[in-house]
Amino acid sequence: MELPFAESWKIKMVEPIRKSTREEREQWIKEANYNVFQLKADQVYIDGLTDSGTGAMSDRQWAALMMGDESYAGARSFYELKDTITRITGFEYLIPTHQGRAAENVLFSALVTEGAIVPGNSHFDTTKGHIESRKAVALDCTVDEAKNTQLEVPFKGNVDPKKLEKALAEHADKIPFIIVTITNNTAGGQPVSMQNLREVRALADKYNKRVLFDSARFAENAYFIKTREEGYADKTIKEICREMFALADAMTMSAKKDGLVNMGGFIATRWEDWYEAAKKFCIPFEGYLTYGGMNGRDMAALAVGLDENTEFDNLHTRIHQVQYLASLLDEYGIPYQRPVGGHAIFVDASKVLTQIPKEEFPAQTLTIELYKEAGIRGCEIGYILADRDPITRENRFGGNDFVRICVARRVYTDNHMKVIAAALKNVYDRRNEITRGVEIVWEAPLMRHFTVKLRPLK
Numbered sequence: 359m360e361l362p363f364a365e366s367w368k369i370k371m372v373e374p375i376r377k378s379t380r381e382e383r384e385q386w387i388k389e390a391n392y393n394v395f396q397l398k399a400d401q402v403y404i405d406g407l408t409d410s411g412t413g414a415m416s417d418r419q420w421a422a423l424m425m426g427d428e429s430y431a432g433a434r435s436f437y438e439l440k441d442t443i444t445r446i447t448g449f450e451y452l453i454p455t456h457q458g459r460a461a462e463n464v465l466f467s468a469l470v471t472e473g474a475i476v477p478g479n480s481h482f483d484t485t486k487g488h489i490e491s492r493k494a495v496a497l498d499c500t501v502d503e504a505k506n507t508q509l510e511v512p513f514k515g516n517v518d519p520k521k522l523e524k525a526l527a528e529h530a531d532k533i534p535f536i537i538v539t540i541t542n543n544t545a546g547g548q549p550v551s552m553q554n555l556r557e558v559r560a561l562a563d564k565y566n567k568r569v570l571f572d573s574a575r576f577a578e579n580a581y582f583i584k585t586r587e588e589g590y591a592d593k594t595i596k597e598i599c600r601e602m603f604a605l606a607d608a609m610t611m612s613a614k615k616d617g618l619v620n621m622g623g624f625i626a627t628r629w630e631d632w633y634e635a636a637k638k639f640c641i642p643f644e645g646y647l648t649y650g651g652m653n654g655r656d657m658a659a660l661a662v663g664l665d666e667n668t669e670f671d672n673l674h675t676r677i678h679q680v681q682y683l684a685s686l687l688d689e690y691g692i693p694y695q696r697p698v699g700g701h702a703i704f705v706d707a708s709k710v711l712t713q714i715p716k717e718e719f720p721a722q723t724l725t726i727e728l729y730k731e732a733g734i735r736g737c738e739i740g741y742i743l744a745d746r747d748p749i750t751r752e753n754r755f756g757g758n759d760f761v762r763i764c765v766a767r768r769v770y771t772d773n774h775m776k777v778i779a780a781a782l783k784n785v786y787d788r789r790n791e792i793t794r795g796v797e798i799v800w801e802a803p804l805m806r807h808f809t810v811k812l813r814p815l816k
């Protein structure tokens with residue numbers, strides 16, 4: 359008999375979690391202004407808000423913490439991290455930052471000016487925020503397939519080369535660089551193929567532009583290349599990573615995802631001029647160049663995390679769990695962005711709460727219902743998160759309206775996945791009784807989803 363799949367680790371430490379009653383949750387979500395970011399974590403049973411900084415470190419990472427060098431300048435932990443990053447990516451220059459958005463802030467301060475256009479594949483909200491706050495434009499060139507959630511294509515995160523070429527041909531002088539997000543979070547944690555990365559490189563070379571990878575989930579992207587793209591089955595994840603990064607000029611990294619740490623980020627590049635330009639902003643915003651925004655011990659844990667997460671078994675364990683959750687949703691007929699991506703399920707709220715108009719935010723409504731049902735916290739990646747158009751100030755209703763339920767790395771078991779799926783099924787089964795959505799009572803001018811205050815409509 360073939361042996362079944364099992365995790366590539368065993369558990370050394372546990373953290374108790376607590377269930378609550380529906381009455382408690384109804385009160386708590388009301389006090390949170392119907393915004394799950396405003397809940398206390400203790401009011402949550404299973405937390406799928408994000409896979410960012412929520413993973414469990416290994417015993418080796420915890421051991422590395424003890425070896426961290428906290429020297430202000432020239433820390434050994436910095437050099438160890440730099441060597442690891444150079445080995446995995448080929449990039450020689452490193453600037454550590456306190457998280458991914460800080461890497462964006464430092465690098466974009468040097469590269470993005472008013473009137474610039476930055477084409478890419480579904481820029482993440484902080485990336486878009488850092489571009490738009492500089493009065494520049496984040497131009498989405500994702501393949502159209504990404505919008506059709508029921509279409510099964512292997513690399514739905516890809517850049518559409520035609521859209522990119524059009525942007526380059528029309529605005530070459532305004533484009534400081536091209537950004538490719540691997541995996542494409544906003545489109546559903548969808549991977550980008552090596553072939554597509556090659557096409558982007560060729561276009562960049564044709565127009566003499568550089569390519570930046572937003573690399574938060576680069577290892578998961580490499581896993582999908584290995585398991586889905588022809589010619590990569592026999593390559594190791596580390597070999598695939600080297601090949602991916604050889605097609606880029608630089609990376610910004612949120613180490614809170616594929617770095618397997620709870621906080622941290624960095625910029626890495628092969629170009630001395632970008633490094634020199636970014637350096638000027640690292641010191642005032644983040645800190646001295648050999649720690650940026652990180653402790654020595656955090657750099658030490660990150661170096662180990664990057665190595666662990668570029669091993670197949672670790673990635674396979676993780677993606678297998680996400681795919682298991684997806685298989686349960688398939689059983690219950692719940693529509694989500696297909697095929698499931700690397701870090702989360704993106705439930706297609708527009709196909710669940712069909713009677714709720716866009717103006718009443720279906721995905722946010724479904725997020726609230728799921729929390730009330732079982733204390734499960736997902737988050738809206740939809741019309742609230744899309745913010746308003748910076749010029750017209752109209753709500754942006756052009757994209758998908760998802761409820762994202764993230765799977766933290768090495769944290770929950772498959773039994774927790776069963777609970778998430780059953781809770782979703784219960785809400786799904788009574789979807790026709792949910793006829794009204796929510797309205798905004800207060801919102802911030804940028805990145806409103808974190809602090810928005812909502813009211814249920816009756």
Ligand code: F0G
Binds near residue numbers: 457458574623
């Ligand atoms: N880029 C991508 C693709 C991301 O998903 C994130 C964060 C960032 C950049 C910013 O990194 O949080 O370290 O500052 N995504 C988290 C999420 C917050 O929940 O998807 P950060």
